[in-house]
Amino acid sequence: MRQIFPESAGAGALLGPADPASVTENLLAELARIYAYPARRWVRANMIASVDGAIALNGRSGGLSGAADRLVFAVLRSLADVIVVGAGTVRAERYRQAQPEELWQQLRAGRPPAPPVAVVTRRLDLDLGHRLFGSGSGPTSAGLARTIVLTTELAPGHRLDAARQVADVIVAGADSVQAPGALDALTSCGYRSILVEGGPMLLGEFVADGLLDELCLTISPVLEGGSATGRVTTSPGRTPFSGVRLATVLEDDGFLLTRYVRAG
Numbered sequence: 325m326r327q328i329f330p331e332s333a334g335a336g337a338l339l340g341p342a343d344p345a346s347v348t349e350n351l352l353a354e355l356a357r358i359y360a361y362p363a364r365r366w367v368r369a370n371m372i373a374s375v376d377g378a379i380a381l382n383g384r385s386g387g388l389s390g391a392a393d394r395l396v397f398a399v400l401r402s403l404a405d406v407i408v409v410g411a412g413t414v415r416a417e418r419y420r421q422a423q424p425e426e427l428w429q430q431l432r433a434g435r436p437p438a439p440p441v442a443v444v445t446r447r448l449d450l451d452l453g454h455r456l457f458g459s460g461s462g463p464t465s466a467g468l469a470r471t472i473v474l475t476t477e478l479a480p481g482h483r484l485d486a487a488r489q490v491a492d493v494i495v496a497g498a499d500s501v502q503a504p505g506a507l508d509a510l511t512s513c514g515y516r517s518i519l520v521e522g523g524p525m526l527l528g529e530f531v532a533d534g535l536l537d538e539l540c541l542t543i544s545p546v547l548e549g550g551s552a553t554g555r556v557t558t559s560p561g562r563t564p565f566s567g568v569r570l571a572t573v574l575e576d577d578g579f580l581l582t583r584y585v586r587a588g
């Protein structure tokens with residue numbers, strides 16, 4: 325993996341191999357420096373797209389990924405207090421709790437072994453028996469964090485009751501979870517380094533509300549060429565976000581790992 329922007333850091337500076345078996349402490353330290361969260365609430369999204377803009381292959385994003393993207397994915401999770409994700413992505417990607425052994429524990433000093441996943445859902449149409457909800461008994465000896473559900477008053481009462489058995493439930497809107505309210509609820513729980521892993525609909529709402537501070541976008545060296553629709557963010561009928569500034573570009577095996585921050 326090499327850094328190709330900013331040039332002041334040394335264009336093409338080799339950081340080290342992204343292959344998980346060969347990751348060095350130096351590479352990890354450099355990634356932790358590049359992706360360090362500021363000391364205030366900061367909303368970062370991490371997404372991947374093919375060169376021709378597809379966000380999924382056969383309905384899932386995993387087919388676009390590679391070693392460097394997986395490494396950065398794990399580093400970003402390791403640096404985060406909470407992972408926010410929409411229910412569509414939870415269903416499509418079969419989300420589970422963040423696994424401590426898949427994170428870089430040296431980046432989590434002073435914090436629990438894994439951040440919780442906070443899933444945003446209007447109607448709570450989720451499989452509460454799925455491993456995203458673990459045993460339902462709170463943080464376990466394995467260091468799994470209890471999942472958070474951010475939902476609305478549209479969620480049926482019996483689903484809310486069942487969800488409360490296995491998750492921390494926050495009702496954060498009448499018919500829609502308002503992104504500002506959701507963020508305030510997470511901040512009041514002590515979560516300030518926030519990682520949004522999509523999907524496009526949820527991320528689009530953060531963008532439209534001007535709440536996204538940073539987008540980490542991996543460009544995968546794939547021409548999907550098929551019928552995939554959708555984009556990294558979608559927010560129909562909402563005011564689009566304005567400018568972003570390129571902050572970092574890393575390259576590995578044809579993958580570009582970009583980092584854009586909100587302009588100004």
Ligand SMILES: NC(=O)c1ccc[n+]([C@@H]2O[C@H](COP(=O)([O-])OP(=O)(O)OC[C@H]3O[C@@H](n4cnc5c(N)ncnc54)[C@H](OP(=O)(O)O)[C@@H]3O)[C@@H](O)[C@H]2O)c1
Binds near residue numbers: 446
């Ligand atoms: N390339 C990438 O990096 C990447 C990343 C993530 C996902 N994806 C792909 O994106 C696709 C899924 O896209 P998507 O746009 O449907 O995903 P999404 O944003 O994860 O999920 C949409 C769902 O989230 C809930 N939701 C969103 N905003 C809400 C709000 N304000 N209030 C309450 N609930 C809200 C609703 O859930 P309910 O229906 O439960 O009410 C809604 O149907 C999958 O194919 C996945 O593989 C790609």
